[in-house]
Amino acid sequence: MTxxxxxxxxxxRAAQDIKDGAYVNLGIGFPExxxxxxxxxxxxVFHTENGVLGFGRNPAPGDEDWDLINAGKKAITLRPxxxxxxxxxxxAMVRGGHLDVAILGAYQVAQTGDLANWSTxxxxxxxxxxxxxxxxxxxxxxxxxxxxxxxxxxxxxxxxTLPLTGVGCVTKVYTSFAVIDIVDGHFVLRExxxxxxxxxxxxxxxxTLHTDGDVADLTVPEL
Amino acid sequence: MTxxxxxxxxxxRAAQDIKDGAYVNLGIGFPExxxxxxxxxxxxVFHTENGVLGFGRNPAPGDEDWDLINAGKKAITLRPxxxxxxxxxxxAMVRGGHLDVAILGAYQVAQTGDLANWSTxxxxxxxxxxxxxxxxxxxxxxxxxxxxxxxxxxxxxxxxTLPLTGVGCVTKVYTSFAVIDIVDGHFVLRExxxxxxxxxxxxxxxxTLHTDGDVADLTVPEL
Amino acid sequence: xxxxxxxxxxAVSGIPDGxxxxxxxxxxxxAPIELIHALIDRFLETGSPKALTVIxxxxxxxxxxxxxxxxQGMVARMVCSFPRSADPRVFTERYQSGEIELELVPQGxxxxxxxxxxxxxxxxxxxxxxxxxxxxxKPVEEFDGRPYxxxxxxxxxxxxIKAEKGDPYGNLTYRMAARNFSPLMATAAARxxxxxxxLVAAGDIDPEAVVTPGIFVDGVVEVADPQQEExxxxxxxxxx
Amino acid sequence: xxxxxxxxxxAVSGIPDGxxxxxxxxxxxxAPIELIHALIDRFLETGSPKALTVIxxxxxxxxxxxxxxxxQGMVARMVCSFPRSADPRVFTERYQSGEIELELVPQGxxxxxxxxxxxxxxxxxxxxxxxxxxxxxKPVEEFDGRPYxxxxxxxxxxxxIKAEKGDPYGNLTYRMAARNFSPLMATAAARxxxxxxxLVAAGDIDPEAVVTPGIFVDGVVEVADPQQEExxxxxxxxxx
Numbered sequence: 001m002t003x004x005x006x007x008x009x010x011x012x013r014a015a016q017d018i019k020d021g022a023y024v025n026l027g028i029g030f031p032e033x034x035x036x037x038x039x040x041x042x043x044x045v046f047h048t049e050n051g052v053l054g055f056g057r058n059p060a061p062g063d064e065d066w067d068l069i070n071a072g073k074k075a076i077t078l079r080p081x082x083x084x085x086x087x088x089x090x091x092a093m094v095r096g097g098h099l100d101v102a103i104l105g106a107y108q109v110a111q112t113g114d115l116a117n118w119s120t121x122x123x124x125x126x127x128x129x130x131x132x133x134x135x136x137x138x139x140x141x142x143x144x145x146x147x148x149x150x151x152x153x154x155x156x157x158x159x160x161t162l163p164l165t166g167v168g169c170v171t172k173v174y175t176s177f178a179v180i181d182i183v184d185g186h187f188v189l190r191e192x193x194x195x196x197x198x199x200x201x202x203x204x205x206x207x208t209l210h211t212d213g214d215v216a217d218l219t220v221p222e223l
Numbered sequence: 224m225t226x227x228x229x230x231x232x233x234x235x236r237a238a239q240d241i242k243d244g245a246y247v248n249l250g251i252g253f254p255e256x257x258x259x260x261x262x263x264x265x266x267x268v269f270h271t272e273n274g275v276l277g278f279g280r281n282p283a284p285g286d287e288d289w290d291l292i293n294a295g296k297k298a299i300t301l302r303p304x305x306x307x308x309x310x311x312x313x314x315a316m317v318r319g320g321h322l323d324v325a326i327l328g329a330y331q332v333a334q335t336g337d338l339a340n341w342s343t344x345x346x347x348x349x350x351x352x353x354x355x356x357x358x359x360x361x362x363x364x365x366x367x368x369x370x371x372x373x374x375x376x377x378x379x380x381x382x383x384t385l386p387l388t389g390v391g392c393v394t395k396v397y398t399s400f401a402v403i404d405i406v407d408g409h410f411v412l413r414e415x416x417x418x419x420x421x422x423x424x425x426x427x428x429x430x431t432l433h434t435d436g437d438v439a440d441l442t443v444p445e446l
Numbered sequence: 447x448x449x450x451x452x453x454x455x456x457a458v459s460g461i462p463d464g465x466x467x468x469x470x471x472x473x474x475x476x477a478p479i480e481l482i483h484a485l486i487d488r489f490l491e492t493g494s495p496k497a498l499t500v501i502x503x504x505x506x507x508x509x510x511x512x513x514x515x516x517x518q519g520m521v522a523r524m525v526c527s528f529p530r531s532a533d534p535r536v537f538t539e540r541y542q543s544g545e546i547e548l549e550l551v552p553q554g555x556x557x558x559x560x561x562x563x564x565x566x567x568x569x570x571x572x573x574x575x576x577x578x579x580x581x582x583x584k585p586v587e588e589f590d591g592r593p594y595x596x597x598x599x600x601x602x603x604x605x606x607i608k609a610e611k612g613d614p615y616g617n618l619t620y621r622m623a624a625r626n627f628s629p630l631m632a633t634a635a636a637r638x639x640x641x642x643x644x645l646v647a648a649g650d651i652d653p654e655a656v657v658t659p660g661i662f663v664d665g666v667v668e669v670a671d672p673q674q675e676e677x678x679x680x681x682x683x684x685x686x
Numbered sequence: 687x688x689x690x691x692x693x694x695x696x697a698v699s700g701i702p703d704g705x706x707x708x709x710x711x712x713x714x715x716x717a718p719i720e721l722i723h724a725l726i727d728r729f730l731e732t733g734s735p736k737a738l739t740v741i742x743x744x745x746x747x748x749x750x751x752x753x754x755x756x757x758q759g760m761v762a763r764m765v766c767s768f769p770r771s772a773d774p775r776v777f778t779e780r781y782q783s784g785e786i787e788l789e790l791v792p793q794g795x796x797x798x799x800x801x802x803x804x805x806x807x808x809x810x811x812x813x814x815x816x817x818x819x820x821x822x823x824k825p826v827e828e829f830d831g832r833p834y835x836x837x838x839x840x841x842x843x844x845x846x847i848k849a850e851k852g853d854p855y856g857n858l859t860y861r862m863a864a865r866n867f868s869p870l871m872a873t874a875a876a877r878x879x880x881x882x883x884x885l886v887a888a889g890d891i892d893p894e895a896v897v898t899p900g901i902f903v904d905g906v907v908e909v910a911d912p913q914q915e916e917x918x919x920x921x922x923x924x925x926x
Contacts, residue, residue: 314794
């Protein structure tokens with residue numbers, strides 16, 4: 001079993017690439033962790049689909065106001081400079097290219113940038129939420145994900161086999177093993193865990209890994 | 224020279240058909256007079272394209288606030304229950320069918336309901352404003368106008384010769400001589416000045432006048 | 447001008463079988479619980495309305511609000527973006543048994559379709575859903591070299607929404623993230639009724655602060671201390 | 687986050703020759719006179735920017751604001767709905783001499799095109815202008831048996847707007863009917879600068895009262911006692 005990053009560590013790594021002053025949307029669930037690892041000298045403004053810009057940490061249990069929630073229906077708090085707006089204005093921000101980055105989870109990411117993250121197939125109740133809007137709206141769409149599924153199958157693939165969320169939309173993937181850019185239809189490896197060989201990483205990746213100059217060590221703090 | 228209604232009297236007559244509780248947009252200039260003749264027991268809410276609902280009379284000279292104007296750039300006042308909104312919301316009200324009636328001026332009205340009221344031809348600087356939106360938005364589009372031009376030419380015609388504002392949009396015309404409905408591509412005379420014969424009215428009208436039952440006397444107060 | 451309605455029962459009295467009803471709210475925030483429950487109470491007394499099409503971001507949670515509406519068998523069709531919740535069992539069972547039809551719409555497209563319905567825009571183009579299963583059968587057009595999907599406006603017979611303040615002209619304000627879809631739905635329904643937590647006099651809402659101008663609202667009914675869906679569900683509430 | 691800009695000169699420094707500039711205001715209400723005059727002053731000092739495309743409801747009045755911008759020969763093209771005013775001579779002369787090109791757009795279509803630009807909607811359908819000269823050359827499509835004209839989004843390189851309050855995050859409120867096109871233009875320009883009558887601290891604008899959220903604004907510059915175009919014109923003012 002290869003050493004791998006925890007979800008917290010993947011989130012930490014993704015947070016390091018968010019610039020000061022960025023407007024950011026974090027997908028429901030795992031991506032929400034990214035907010036907790038912003039470098040202290042940078043300020044990002046977080047957007048949630050349901051009409052809040054500039055929200056902060058979750059309140060302490062018992063302090064929730066359930067009219068003040070995020071897209072994942074978790075209670076949030078406001079930071080100075082926050083604003084409320086309706087859903088059409090909220091998605092004008094998304095679709096209109098006003099968000100600097102959206103960080104989403106994934107079932108599969110293809111080397112073409114295609115993303116599958118909303119449906120695992122015809123069984124069950126389909127639910128899409130705002131993901132299809134985010135992938136075609138934010139200036140930069142990044143994915144955070146385990147490198148492989150629970151069953152050890154690659155999540156980074158040549159072409160998605162699951163229903164697509166968007167076509168050619170993802171440009172960066174932070175996984176439990178590596179940091180990978182998507183450039184011109186290729187996975188370009190930028191960072192990998194120091195204890196993992198290139199060949200081992202390739203064997204757990206469903207499409208060819210390219211390099212373009214040095215591959216840096218992916219180093220993250222204990223969290 | 225035939226007796227004819229003054230602009231104030233035409234405006235008065237149009238005002239009598241505005242129902243209590245109606246949302247109303249009045250075109251720039253002459254149509255603005257209609258607001259002054261609303262029956263006292265009825266309340267209409269007036270809309271102006273530039274983002275005000277529920278405005279009232281013009282302020283006294285010297286009391287103007289030039290950030291509070293109507294589409295004709297005249298200073299206005301607010302009534303209780305007024306609201307401000309931006310231009311896209313304002314035209315959502317217009318285009319979305321939320322106004323009960325728009326009352327506009329006209330160069331020509333055709334028996335088909337076509338309206339020409341924005342351009343007298345290629346000379347001069349063209350200017351359209353909100354007229355083209357209003358004619359396809361309000362639930363009812365009425366015109367107030369002199370029955371003939373200054374040169375005695377009919378303004379009610381078979382087909383407009385001036386550039387159109389809208390196609391098949393007008394359903395009622397209040398003129399200096401008559402009140403006329405537009406029904407299935409015909410002018411249907413509802414009221415005429417008592418001193419004017421049908422034949423005389425027809426001779427000053429550029430398309431066939433139809434009747435459908437009695438033609439009432441068009442009676443208005445001295446104003 | 448007086449759009450005040452005295453009772454919840456009266457507020458929901460005009461909704462017939464087969465009507466399409468937009469219901470405000472995102473999860474529990476903004477859910478007009480009292481209006482929904484009044485509609486259920488009417489159904490329990492009279493057997494109507496049923497076979498409703500309900501438009502909401504979600505498809506109910508637990509056994510109150512929209513979930514309770516579904517549980518009573520009043521809903522034939524849901525239009526929503528995310529029919530999952532902490533406790534989505536009521537919808538899930540009806541959906542899987544084929545009793546309820548689902549039209550799944552991306553959230554931003556749902557918002558924009560409703561806005562378009564209210565703004566008289568019959569169709570628009572969006573990059574959202576291009577190349578996905580949700581774009582199947584929809585016209586695609588290229589603008590400036592990029593493909594877009596054509597989407598149609600969405601209107602409804604009724605909108606039931608929750609607001610914070612309302613006046614007799616129908617002007618409304620909202621409370622925090624409870625705003626969400628409600629200002630859009632108010633514009634897109636033939637008849638919009640708002641339950642307001644504070645019914646105030648004309649002139650008591652600053653014209654600058656009005657979020658939904660009264661032209662979009664047909665009736666306001668005061669519900670002074672409204673129930674919050676999330677709190678009801680945490681308490682395990684059922685309606686009725 | 688600090689979007690405050692110290693001076694008007696700095697606020698307009700990045701606008702190059704040939705840029706498209708949305709300018710807020712409807713007639714004099716909402717016209718960002720000081721930003722426009724700062725742009726003129728820059729031009730008088732440096733000869734730039736020129737050959738601008740200006741998007742505004744009107745085309746200037748008298749000899750201040752947009753009229754003064756036109757009078758200096760800085761404008762190559764106007765996009766507007768109503769290029770008439772109490773004193774439209776400056777525009778009229780340049781238009782009739784062929785020095786300025788005019789794109790005439792119905793007012794509601796202008797507003798909706800700008801909103802579409804900000805909302806990522808490349809095209810939409812409207813009943814407005816169907817069958818008229820202003821629809822010539824535009825695609826027409828029928829929906830539900832009624833014909834509609836296809837209109838494209840409108841974006842700009844810059845937006846110069848006037849607001850009432852602004853905070854360092856760029857959140858804005860407006861004053862009465864001075865709101866008009868400005869909230870839309872803020873969304874549709876690559877860079878939006880607002881002159882604000884009151885620059886307040888972060889947190890001093892109630893999140894419920896924000897009309898333009900800061901995400902749409904790149905810079906705010908305080909102009910504590912702004913000039914009002916209508917008042918300037920009534921006083922016969924010229925700039926410079």
